[in-house]
Amino acid sequence: xxxxxxxxxxxxxxxxxxxxxxxxxxxxxxxxxxxxxxxxxxxxxxxxxxxxxxxxxxxxxxxxxxxxxxxxxxxxxxxxxxxxxxxxxxxxxxxxxxxxxxxxxxxxxxxxxxxxxxxxxxxxxxxxxxxxxxxxxxxxxxxxxxxxxxxxxxxxxxxxxxxxxxxxxxxxxxxxxxxxxxxxxxxxxxxxxxxxxxxxxxxxxxxxxxxxxxxxxxxxxxxxxxxxxxxxxxxxxxxxxxxxxxxxxxxxxxxxxxxxxxxxxxxxxxxxxxxxxxxxxxxxxxxxxxxxxxxxxxxxxxxxxxxxxxxxxxxxxxxxxxxxxxxxxxxxxxxxxxxxxxxxxxxxxxxxxxxxxxxxxxxxxxxxxxxxxxxxxxxxxxxxxxxxxxxxxxxxxxxxxxxxxxxxxxxxxxxxxxxxxxxxxx
Numbered sequence: 001x002x003x004x005x006x007x008x009x010x011x012x013x014x015x016x017x018x019x020x021x022x023x024x025x026x027x028x029x030x031x032x033x034x035x036x037x038x039x040x041x042x043x044x045x046x047x048x049x050x051x052x053x054x055x056x057x058x059x060x061x062x063x064x065x066x067x068x069x070x071x072x073x074x075x076x077x078x079x080x081x082x083x084x085x086x087x088x089x090x091x092x093x094x095x096x097x098x099x100x101x102x103x104x105x106x107x108x109x110x111x112x113x114x115x116x117x118x119x120x121x122x123x124x125x126x127x128x129x130x131x132x133x134x135x136x137x138x139x140x141x142x143x144x145x146x147x148x149x150x151x152x153x154x155x156x157x158x159x160x161x162x163x164x165x166x167x168x169x170x171x172x173x174x175x176x177x178x179x180x181x182x183x184x185x186x187x188x189x190x191x192x193x194x195x196x197x198x199x200x201x202x203x204x205x206x207x208x209x210x211x212x213x214x215x216x217x218x219x220x221x222x223x224x225x226x227x228x229x230x231x232x233x234x235x236x237x238x239x240x241x242x243x244x245x246x247x248x249x250x251x252x253x254x255x256x257x258x259x260x261x262x263x264x265x266x267x268x269x270x271x272x273x274x275x276x277x278x279x280x281x282x283x284x285x286x287x288x289x290x291x292x293x294x295x296x297x298x299x300x301x302x303x304x305x306x307x308x309x310x311x312x313x314x315x316x317x318x319x320x321x322x323x324x325x326x327x328x329x330x331x332x333x334x335x336x337x338x339x340x341x342x343x344x345x346x347x348x349x350x351x352x353x354x355x356x357x358x359x360x361x362x363x364x365x366x367x368x369x370x371x372x373x374x375x376x377x378x379x380x381x382x383x384x385x386x387x388x389x390x391x392x393x394x395x396x397x398x399x400x401x402x403x404x405x406x407x408x409x410x411x412x413x414x415x416x417x418x419x420x421x422x423x424x425x426x
Contacts, residue, residue, distance in 0.1 A: 004143065004211035004238040006270050010394045016263050016289030017393045022058075022270055024090045024142035025209055026082060029057035031270065031291040032389055034282065034382045035092060036298065040065050041075075041085040044299045045372045046379065048086045054334065054376060055383030059087055060294045063135050063145075064096030064127065068120045072138035080140030092294070093141040095132045095200075097148045097215070097243070098275065109149060111192060129199035137206050145241065146200040146214050149189040153219040153249045153257075155182040186219045189244075190228040193217045197235055211238035213272060219244060220253050222260050229264055240265045241272040242290070246281070255284045262288040279308075279385060279408040283401075286389055298382055302375030305363040309381070310405045314356070316374065321360045327353035334380035336373040 003025060010019040020031040036043045036051055039062045043051050051059065061081055066072065075084050081091055097114075107116035113128040129147045136144035157180070197214045204212050214232040218225035233240060242261050246254055258273060262285065265271045272292040273285050282293055301308070305316040309329040314321070316328075327337040336354045354373055362370030385405060392401040402409050 002211075002238065003207065003209050004270075006239070006268065008268075010390075012287075012393045012398075013396045014398065015287040017286050017389075018289065018291070019390050019393045020270070020291055022090070022291075024211070026091070026142050027057070027089045029090055030386075030390065032282075032286045032386055032393075033058055033292050034386050035060045035292065035294040036379055037062075037294055037296045038085065038087070039296075040069070041081060043375075043379070044303065045368070045375050046299070050335070050376055051087070051379065052089070054379040055387065056379065058090040058092060058142075061085070061091055061093045061139065061141060062096065062099065063093050063132055063139070064099045066093075066139060067096070067127075067135050068118050068125070072135045076138040076140070080138075082140065090143070091141040092143040092272075092292075093136050093139055093145065094274070094294075095136070095145040095147045096127055097132075097145075097150050098247075109192075111195070114147075129196040130203040133200050133203040133205075133212075137204070137210065140206075141210060143211050143213060143239065144204075146193075146197045146212060148196060148215040148217060148243055149192040150217065150244050150247070151185050151189040151219065152182070153244050153247050154253070156180070156248070182219075183221070183224075186217070186221060186224050189217050190224060190231075193228060194231045197232060201235060201237070213237060213239040213241050213270075215241045215243040215274070216261060216265075217244045218261075220249055220257055222257070225257060225261050226264070229261060233266060237269070239270040239272060241274050243274045245273060246276050251280065254281060255288075258285050258290065259288045262290050265289075279382075279405060282382075282385065283389065283405075283408040286393075287398075298378035299375045302378045303371040305360075305370065305374065307359075307374050307381075308378050308407075310407055312407050316356060316360050316370075317363055318360075321356040324356035324360075326356055328356060328359070328374070328377050329381070332377060332380060332384065334377045336377040 005023040006020055008018050008020045022029050022031060035058050036056050038059045041061055043059060066075065075081055078084050082088060107114055113126050115124055115126045118125050127147065132147040193215065201212060214235055214237050216225065216229045216232050218228045242258060245257055262271055270291045271289060273290045275295060276285060276293055277295055307314045307316055307328045314328060329337055332338065338353055359370055359373060388401055388404060392398055
């Protein structure tokens, strides 16, 4: 009996978008699905019941971080990741391959494994395909990811020096000046990804309970994408992912790669775009046929006083909000914007919306309630977007969606020229 069932319930008449339902041993989730990131077994600052109340049906955890602390054996002895983190619904675990890339200044990648320094105690850690699967088998997530080699999608010397990889990119650029061959690096990554996938499938000990997804690499080179895609999809798996996207390239390149790769993945299996992203990234990928997404944007930005709205992001520390009595988004039914809406449980006589002025005060005063409320709002924002996207697919009502979500049709407004290259938090 398969550990995962995928049903397509509606298709767009004008693009590759589809509405589906993924069923696992711990319940089902609707697609297109946005998965909040709970890297270390928690969606930062938000209780599991509140994550569920935002509309999230599936969450993500990270193998590498849970390997380092508290360790997979501890989690297994305590009943597995679902019981450990108090989330009864479906969970997906990322293998840690992306983290190996993000630690590029401290790692060593060979044909057999990735060796890197632990961010906890500095000890050397070796992550082989077999160990990545063993850890995920012990964690017990419903969907687990094969270990892949995730190279820069573009030559590191041309990357935008931003986000949290500045040091890693500088190191890569230094290697570039010593004769870095980007095409060869992509070829090596593709070859390793295929070999490691075969090793992951062989090592997978809980096929009846957990579904293993393979990952397609290849950077922005479409021929290399095709090479990897053909070989990854030749391995019979419950689902497939597009990896190595939004790791340095701009929005147009992301769309070009996703529009090329997504429709070529098996039509009857879930398609997962890893680590993406902003609203416009999600909409473009959905139209290309992608079903699943994850990103830390809602909580990372929430902790930094950036609130998402259909018209664009608000930076709540801005002085113009000091006496603003309005909610973050009048159309939103989250706990911050409409405490009595969407089934939020409040005590009798609970107050109304939290004003932008009050939220700004919380951040300026360094009160923890501010990051919590804005994180909840941002999580709900992306779930509302998914609800409206699913409705647009069923009705083929893309123009109405564009009017309701103008932010999805224009530059993201944050970190201009970049996209949602946000993966599990470190």
